[in-house]
Amino acid sequence: MANVIIVGMQWGDEGKGKIVDLLCPAFDGVVRYQGGHNAGHTVKFRDRHFALRLIPSGILRPEMACFMGNGMVIAPDAFLEELDQLAAFGVEVQGRLFVSNRAHVLLPFHAAVDRAREAAGGGNRIGTTARGIGPAYESKASRYGLRTCDLDAPDLEERLAILRRRATMELASLGAATRATAGAPATSATSETPATAEAPAEASATAEASETSEITACAEQCRAWAERLRPHLRDTEQLLNAWIAGGRSLLFEGAQGTLLDIDHGTYPYVTSSNSTAGGACTGTGVPPTRIDGAIGVLKAYTTRVGGGPFPSELGDARGDFLRQRGNEFGTVTGRPRRCGWLDTVVARYAQLLNGIDTVALTKLDVLDDFDEIPVCVAYRLDGRELRELPPDRRCLERAEPVLRVFKGWQRSTAGILEESELPAAARTYIDFIEQELGAAVTLVSTGPRREETLLRDHPTLQRLTSGRLGQVLEQR
Ligand code: GDP
Numbered sequence: 001m002a003n004v005i006i007v008g009m010q011w012g013d014e015g016k017g018k019i020v021d022l023l024c025p026a027f028d029g030v031v032r033y034q035g036g037h038n039a040g041h042t043v044k045f046r047d048r049h050f051a052l053r054l055i056p057s058g059i060l061r062p063e064m065a066c067f068m069g070n071g072m073v074i075a076p077d078a079f080l081e082e083l084d085q086l087a088a089f090g091v092e093v094q095g096r097l098f099v100s101n102r103a104h105v106l107l108p109f110h111a112a113v114d115r116a117r118e119a120a121g122g123g124n125r126i127g128t129t130a131r132g133i134g135p136a137y138e139s140k141a142s143r144y145g146l147r148t149c150d151l152d153a154p155d156l157e158e159r160l161a162i163l164r165r166r167a168t169m170e171l172a173s174l175g176a177a178t179r180a181t182a183g184a185p186a187t188s189a190t191s192e193t194p195a196t197a198e199a200p201a202e203a204s205a206t207a208e209a210s211e212t213s214e215i216t217a218c219a220e221q222c223r224a225w226a227e228r229l230r231p232h233l234r235d236t237e238q239l240l241n242a243w244i245a246g247g248r249s250l251l252f253e254g255a256q257g258t259l260l261d262i263d264h265g266t267y268p269y270v271t272s273s274n275s276t277a278g279g280a281c282t283g284t285g286v287p288p289t290r291i292d293g294a295i296g297v298l299k300a301y302t303t304r305v306g307g308g309p310f311p312s313e314l315g316d317a318r319g320d321f322l323r324q325r326g327n328e329f330g331t332v333t334g335r336p337r338r339c340g341w342l343d344t345v346v347a348r349y350a351q352l353l354n355g356i357d358t359v360a361l362t363k364l365d366v367l368d369d370f371d372e373i374p375v376c377v378a379y380r381l382d383g384r385e386l387r388e389l390p391p392d393r394r395c396l397e398r399a400e401p402v403l404r405v406f407k408g409w410q411r412s413t414a415g416i417l418e419e420s421e422l423p424a425a426a427r428t429y430i431d432f433i434e435q436e437l438g439a440a441v442t443l444v445s446t447g448p449r450r451e452e453t454l455l456r457d458h459p460t461l462q463r464l465t466s467g468r469l470g471q472v473l474e475q476r
Pocket residue numbers: 008012013014015016017018039040041042043044325326327331362363364365366445446447448449
């Protein structure tokens with residue numbers, strides 16, 4: 001049985017949630033391996049519509065087991081809110097949603113630091129989702145982070161004191177809020193300063209008392225979270241490897257996209273985890289020798305949210321058209337997404353880094369009305385043509401796109417399920433992508449809903465779905 005990684009080939013929001021949900025009938029479980037509630041994965045079928053942030057998209061299929069791996073950073077309040085939303089939709093999760101007890105906990109301290117850094121602005125602004133993702137991974141890498149198994153640990157207060165102290169120091173240096181514990185509304189450093197100056201000894205006693213009460217409140221909150229999380233906590237690496245040994249297949253659901261990867265992305269305008277395929281192993285404890293392939297999700301054009309270089313970006317009416325037609329507004333933050341043409345420098349890089357076996361091409365329908373569809377195939381920089389992504393962000397910022405222009409098809413592709421019904425010009429566009437990537441496009445998505453997806457009966461897709469393509473088609 002095949003274990004397969006789904007990975008975004010651009011800057012996120014490629015439609016990973018839709019593809020994961022669609023392919024579920026070929027797998028027994030879905031696993032998230034990195035990121036946190038910065039992700040927003042939309043799943044639509046028939047008249048139903050869900051946006052998942054932390055919990056794997058497979059949860060909407062009642063027969064699927066879902067796992068949240070050790071590589072994730074989990075905000076318990078966001079997780080519990082999502083559980084409540086799912087319950088309100090009638091989705092039962094008991095006994096099939098398992099959270100790694102080694103995953104790190106994202107606390108309100110982390111979000112406060114993220115917000116303060118972004119608010120401080122200047123050249124360091126990344127345009128994050130302000131959820132605390134970077135600071136949570138920093139705590140992990142600095143080895144003072146809290147893991148889900150620590151939420152009711154005997155030394156919880158001590159550990160929270162360290163976290164609070166570090167956050168407070170940074171917040172103070174940024175001139176921002178100093179109170180950021182669970183449940184406590186953040187107030188600004190200046191508004192906390194008493195109107196009448198206290199004697200130093202009194203001030204220090206007040207600060208100490210406030211610290212103690214904040215930590216006590218936060219510890220209480222953590223213990224309450226631990227109660228609700230406990231039924232889901234498992235040694236997921238044991239569970240996942242036992243599943244594989246028992247012949248069950250897993251679908252690994254990537255969040256963000258290749259160009260947002262902390263190592264390989266457009267640094268520093270990236271997220272703080274490994275969103276490329278390698279992250280699926282470190283983020284779950286499933287070894288590389290148990291992985292059978294990767295499906296790259298590629299949007300037929302490009303979008304990005306937040307700051308950072310974007311060589312094929314459109315600053316004109318065509319970009320606005322893509323945004324409106326593609327409904328390119330952030331699932332998590334509602335921010336308008338920046339839009340541009342497909343960039344095959346980016347896509348080839350993603351193919352290379354993830355070892356993409358086959359491509360799911362999404363949102364082809366959004367291009368339906370264009371008479372001409374340019375594709376960025378290289379970058380022009382200082383009189384040279386680059387076919388590979390340069391590491392230096394300043395080079396990328398100056399790079400001019402080298403465009404190859406394709407003829408538009410100017411008719412609706414929405415909901416096409418048969419390859420023979422695709423307009424010839426759309427077929428040419430897809431053929432070109434296949435040539436550039438050296439990988440077959442075996443899924444073509446032409447609408448947001450599960451049922452609006454064309455699947456090709458191709459040997460690679462047959463292999464990656466363990467011969468269960470028939471079930472995927474039946475339940476599409
Ligand atoms: P993800 O983060 O990669 O899961 O992607 P998002 O869910 O954030 O963004 C993709 C958006 O495009 C969602 O609103 C989807 O419902 C929508 N979508 C996905 N595939 C298609 C498609 O083929 N056509 C259209 N028009 N919309 C799509």
